[in-house]
């Protein structure tokens with residue numbers, strides 16, 4: 444019998460009604476790829492939270508990146524991010540209009556462009572959670588060339604979870620394994636103290652099933668705590684060196700999340716001593732001038748249900764555009780762009796006909 448079958452048997456034995464939310468695009472990918480929702484008992488509902496970095500980057504921040512790209516800087520970005528719609532198209536569309544937008548695989552690629560083209564201004568659109576932020580902090584500490592800067596749109600996991608527990612019905616959390624490798628498991632203690640089991644989980648199917656079983660066992664025992672189900676990668680205290688670098692380079696600020704709105708203390712900016720690398724400071728007037736007339740009230744994607752999907756309130760199939768006007772080749776909303784997006788994964792793994 445496979446490890447997955449054994450775990451499923453145990454889950455079925457002690458199954459009880461529970462709504463478990465994960466906060467991780469990679470978890471969603473595994474769950475969708477292996478059709479885990481279809482094999483779990485009906486009483487167990489697995490919700491997808493705002494854990495896909497591309498999905499949660501708001502239109503406003505994409506518009507700011509486009510404003511820079513259309514002002515003559517070289518705007519570098521991860522490939523997925525280039526396809527996410529802002530209020531008036533994506534970075535890819537800005538490139539087709541003549542802006543110099545280049546796909547990179549890392550911040551080091553962007554710095555290499557700046558070194559190779561010293562006459563140009565190069566901006567790296569830095570998105571992602573605690574997982575990617577330390578790499579960007581390390582790059583800043585290495586003192587990149589003066590023609591290089593970062594447009595930051597980092598997000599922090601814990602404040603988003605705090606925002607959600609007041610708004611949605613959820614009983615337990617599966618914590619994102621790669622975020623836990625950086626911040627450890629103790630920042631999640633506050634949720635256990637409020638009665639939510641929290642399990643830090645890896646990304647294989649058996650690791651996710653184990654985390655669901657651990658939630659059920661906590662429910663049965665009534666002892667709600669934070670457990671590390673991913674010890675091969677996660678130390679309980681996290682990666683202290685990465686935490687120190689983030690602390691040194693970034694300060695915490697309120698941040699906008701796509702579909703969710705502003706969440707207190709959920710983002711980061713460069714500390715004033717690194718302002719020479721902060722595109723938001725260097726190009727502040729230029730950006731503000733370009734975006735000042737944009738309204739975000741009636742955007743072209745007003746039918747898009749990403750906002751509700753990112754909060755675990757709806758499924759992709761609840762969206763009237765799903766598989767019709769919106770698909771991976773022609774994404775209307777951010778959740779259909781990335782391999783970590785809920786809509787993308789539903790489209791890819793559930794099949795159009797039974798979506």
Ligand code: SF4
Pocket residue numbers: 746747748749752759762763764765766769770774775776777778779786
């Ligand atoms: S299917 Fe497309 S339009 Fe609908 S919620 Fe998903 S990303 Fe948005």
